[in-house]
Amino acid sequence: MITFALLNVCLFMEKKQESTGNEFFQWDKACETGIAKIDVQHRVIVKILNDLYDIVIGDKEEEKMKDIIHELVQYTIYHFGEEEKLFKKYGFPLEKEHKEEHQKFINKVKESVRLVEEDKGMVALELITFLKDWLTEHIMITDGKYAEYFKQKNIIVE
Ligand SMILES: [Fe+2]
Ligand SMILES: [Fe+2]
Numbered sequence: 001m002i003t004f005a006l007l008n009v010c011l012f013m014e015k016k017q018e019s020t021g022n023e024f025f026q027w028d029k030a031c032e033t034g035i036a037k038i039d040v041q042h043r044v045i046v047k048i049l050n051d052l053y054d055i056v057i058g059d060k061e062e063e064k065m066k067d068i069i070h071e072l073v074q075y076t077i078y079h080f081g082e083e084e085k086l087f088k089k090y091g092f093p094l095e096k097e098h099k100e101e102h103q104k105f106i107n108k109v110k111e112s113v114r115l116v117e118e119d120k121g122m123v124a125l126e127l128i129t130f131l132k133d134w135l136t137e138h139i140m141i142t143d144g145k146y147a148e149y150f151k152q153k154n155i156i157v158e
Helices: 004-010 036-057 062-090 095-118 122-152
Strands: none
Touching: 036 062, 036 122, 062 095, 062 122, 095 122
């Protein structure tokens, strides 16, 4: 069982400011699924999260923050849809459970976004922390299961 502490160092390792510039969360190669288009999408999610973080700790410009949260939600929904197409296409046996996780996450994020839009500051930071923690665990463990299944079945995703 992978501990939460290990999860944190694996995917979204917090960068030390003196060595890394502005980026807060860093993609770690150890967490790649090996499915090129999925890894690209996960990196996009990390990028959007980093952009959101920069705004929340930076100028806190409300419109920018709303736009980027919206972008994050839309892109994540798109990404989940892409994964779910693969589950159907290749008969992934844990399709139902995985889709339920996606749906619960979307519901939770939509609820959190409502809170952020009512009151910024800490709530936005809490949202980012929640997103980071959930996505780290989901990508490593839950997405890791279909990556492993595809590998075992020699499925090459185009
Ligand atoms: Fe994913
Ligand atoms: Fe997923």
